[in-house]
Amino acid sequence: MLSREVWSDGSPFPGHRDGHVLAWSSAPARPTVLGVVVEANRVHVNGGTVSAGAMVYEGDHFATEPGGMLLLRGEGAMLRLTEDSAVIVRSRTNGAQDAEAELSEGTLVFSAARRAALEIVVRIAIGAAAAGTVAILYEHQNHGH
Numbered sequence: 001m002l003s004r005e006v007w008s009d010g011s012p013f014p015g016h017r018d019g020h021v022l023a024w025s026s027a028p029a030r031p032t033v034l035g036v037v038v039e040a041n042r043v044h045v046n047g048g049t050v051s052a053g054a055m056v057y058e059g060d061h062f063a064t065e066p067g068g069m070l071l072l073r074g075e076g077a078m079l080r081l082t083e084d085s086a087v088i089v090r091s092r093t094n095g096a097q098d099a100e101a102e103l104s105e106g107t108l109v110f111s112a113a114r115r116a117a118l119e120i121v122v123r124i125a126i127g128a129a130a131a132g133t134v135a136i137l138y139e140h141q142n143h144g145h
Contacts, residue, residue: 032058042068042082077118
């Protein structure tokens, strides 16, 4: 938005050509879309409920209840979160359209069209395995490449 800023006597602010200055909106930038929810059963995103067809945004925190399951599709990757699991999804900082999934509990199964399309970060201590089982499975899909 271009607005005209002047002193009370009508003279333009010094250093501003013709008294015009740029003004910007303080509205937050739109979040990055990372994919879509393909299937959801007994799943919460950022504390609220989620269903199939919902967009997946940068920083979304998904958690499944007992008996729950979540399937996400993103650029070049699929993620399946099983019951009693939690993950945060983010875009990678390398400027590519790659994603990162941070698993804090439970089981995450993923598939990627190429190895670099998805980075998995596990925030579960190995010592916690006595209290439950953690599994990370990777399936590489080679579609003629």
